[in-house]
Each structure stands twice: as C-alpha cells, then as structure tokens.
Amino acid sequence: MADCAAHLIRLRLSGLHQQQSHFPAALALLEDVPPELRASFDLRAQHAALLGLVGRRKEEVAMYRALLREQPRSPLLWMSLGNALNFLCAFDYVGGL
Numbered sequence: 001m002a003d004c005a006a007h008l009i010r011l012r013l014s015g016l017h018q019q020q021s022h023f024p025a026a027l028a029l030l031e032d033v034p035p036e037l038r039a040s041f042d043l044r045a046q047h048a049a050l051l052g053l054v055g056r057r058k059e060e061v062a063m064y065r066a067l068l069r070e071q072p073r074s075p076l077l078w079m080s081l082g083n084a085l086n087f088l089c090a091f092d093y094v095g096g097l
Contacts, residue, residue: 004037007033007034007037010029010030010033011029011030011033011037011038011043013029014026014027014029014030014033014046017029018046018050023050023053023054024054027047027050027051027053027054030043030046030047030050031047041067041070041071044063044066044067045067045077047063048063048067048080049080051063052080052083057084057087057088060084061084061085061088064077064080064081064084068081
C-alpha cells in the first residue's frame with residue numbers, strides 16, 4: 001500500500017514539474033512509476049508529450065501511433081503526431097544538428 005501511495009505522489013509531482021516546464025524531471029518521475037500504474041490513456045498521452053519535450057522523438061512518434069490506434073478520430077492526437085514527425089524529419093534533414 002505504501003508503494004502505491006509513493007507512486008501516486010510521483011505521478012502528481014510529475015504533473016507539477018510539467019506545469020512548471022521542468023520536463024526532464026517530469027518525465028523521470030513518470031517513468032519511475034510502474035507501467036501498470038500509468039496505463040491509462042491520459043497518462044500515456046502525457047508520457048508521449050513529455051518524450052517530445054525532452055527530444056526523444058522516435059519514442060514520441062511510436063507512442064502517438066499506438067494512442068491513435070485506440071482513438072483514431074482524435075484531432076489532437078493527429079496534430080501531436082504530425083508535430084512529432086515534423087520535428088523528427090527536420091532533425092534528420094539537417095543531419096542531426
């Protein structure tokens with residue numbers, strides 16, 4: 001029970017860090033929570049967004065594609081995937097900077 005409470009605190013702290021634009025800390029806290037506790041659609045979407053914000057674009061794209069298989073009519077997810085692909089292609093185009 002104590003472990004579950006600690007993970008819930010990590011999830012809440014992750015959200016607070018994200019609100020304050022501390023994206024690496026937010027992602028680290030989120031990824032420290034066991035996958036079964038962050039399996040909800042909203043948490044996976046948050047995870048995808050954070051991956052992009054820290055530059056892990058290939059993982060971000062893969063996660064958005066998985067989310068779109070579940071909710072293919074979500075304009076926000078399509079837009080997010082498009083933005084992720086845009087960044088990924090632009091980065092590859094300039095040789096990885």
